[in-house]
Amino acid sequence: MNNIIIAGAVGLILSMLGTPLAIRLLSRRGYGQEIREELQQGGHHGKRGTPTMGGIVFVLASLLAYGASHLALLDPPTVSGMLVLFLMTGLGLVGFLDDFIKIYKQRSLGLRSGAKALGQLIVGAVFAFLVTRSPNVYGITPAETRLSFLRDIGPSIGIIGFTIWVLFMIVGFSNAVNLTDGLDGLASGATGVVLAAYVLIGNWQLRNNCIDQLGPNCYWVRDPLDLAVVAAAVLGALIGFLWWNAPPARIFMGDTGSLALGGVLAGLAIATRTQLLLIILAGLCVIITLSVIIQVGSFKMTGKRVFRMAPLQHHFELKGWAETTIVVRFWLIAMLCSALGLGLFYVEWMPR
Numbered sequence: 001m002n003n004i005i006i007a008g009a010v011g012l013i014l015s016m017l018g019t020p021l022a023i024r025l026l027s028r029r030g031y032g033q034e035i036r037e038e039l040q041q042g043g044h045h046g047k048r049g050t051p052t053m054g055g056i057v058f059v060l061a062s063l064l065a066y067g068a069s070h071l072a073l074l075d076p077p078t079v080s081g082m083l084v085l086f087l088m089t090g091l092g093l094v095g096f097l098d099d100f101i102k103i104y105k106q107r108s109l110g111l112r113s114g115a116k117a118l119g120q121l122i123v124g125a126v127f128a129f130l131v132t133r134s135p136n137v138y139g140i141t142p143a144e145t146r147l148s149f150l151r152d153i154g155p156s157i158g159i160i161g162f163t164i165w166v167l168f169m170i171v172g173f174s175n176a177v178n179l180t181d182g183l184d185g186l187a188s189g190a191t192g193v194v195l196a197a198y199v200l201i202g203n204w205q206l207r208n209n210c211i212d213q214l215g216p217n218c219y220w221v222r223d224p225l226d227l228a229v230v231a232a233a234v235l236g237a238l239i240g241f242l243w244w245n246a247p248p249a250r251i252f253m254g255d256t257g258s259l260a261l262g263g264v265l266a267g268l269a270i271a272t273r274t275q276l277l278l279i280i281l282a283g284l285c286v287i288i289t290l291s292v293i294i295q296v297g298s299f300k301m302t303g304k305r306v307f308r309m310a311p312l313q314h315h316f317e318l319k320g321w322a323e324t325t326i327v328v329r330f331w332l333i334a335m336l337c338s339a340l341g342l343g344l345f346y347v348e349w350m351p352r
Contacts (some may be wrong), residue, residue, distance in 0.1 A: 011065035015240025026051035055257020084267035090123035092260030174262030202228025283337030
């Protein structure tokens with residue numbers, strides 16, 4: 001439990017103090033955000049030039065916080081925790097390249113979609129290869145080649161099937177968080193509540209793991225405490241960043257941050273054996289992604305748009321909702337989704 005507290009506190013302090021430094025550095029170098037033309041007519045024209053790539057701050061703060069928590073207690077890091085952090089950092093690097101190209105080319109589009117997807121797939125493939133290996137002394141690997149909801153379910157889908165599924169999750173959720181970004185503080189707050197849920201899930205799995213107390217509802221999860229530490233480190237760093245990213249934002253996370261956050265959510269879901277539960281926990285990101293799919297599908301099939309603009313948050317912007325109203329209401333939806341997911345998780349465990 002001390003690991004969780006130390007990781008969260010160090011992540012918060014580093015990000016809170018580091019973000020203003022990043023704002024000054026990025027502003028001095030002219031690393032500002034480009035705005036899509038359709039949004040410049042609304043309230044976004046004043047955001048042009050706001051420093052972006054702020055995700056660098058909370059990614060680094062998370063890594064340092066995780067290391068500090070282990071160093072403080074002389075506790076070696078685990079394979080599960082390191083793999084999730086690798087996934088976060090690798091996708092953050094892909095996002096950084098995307099952001100840098102946007103700034104260098106002075107445009108709102110960075111990496112070509114194919115190059116961006118290739119980068120996500122390469123990082124995801126390495127993670128998928130390693131996550132079913134490295135068993136501990138009890139023979140438990142960070143993940144099994146099975147689907148999971150509240151725990152592993154059904155038969156093995158094989159290493160190839162599992163790899164495809166893991167890649168789908170990683171690309172899907174990293175892009176989902178990326179689509180959720182776009183309003184000040186929206187993605188930070190929405191993913192923060194999911195990370196908080198994973199702190200609780202990891203701690204609960206630790207207290208009810210099959211190694212210490214074998215029973216009908218115990219959890220065969222490797223390193224649940226360290227996964228909670230990872231979630232706490234990223235959550236603390238994200239809260240510190242949100243202090244400066246809240247409306248009106250003084251810095252944006254950019255694709256550096258949004259892809260990294262999507263990666264850490266997918267990694268935590270895979271390593272805690274709650275893959276399908278993430279669809280509920282991160283329900284807001286899923287809803288926003290569906291709005292884009294519906295919009296594109298409708299326009300291609302009928303030539304008509306369902307929403308004034310996609311992703312969904314921009315639809316409400318064009319309807320005249322204030323940005324802070326959208327952000328707070330979407331945060332509430334994110335909290336309800338996480339609460340529902342946690343409720344299902346705990347109810348399933350309770351003795352019948």
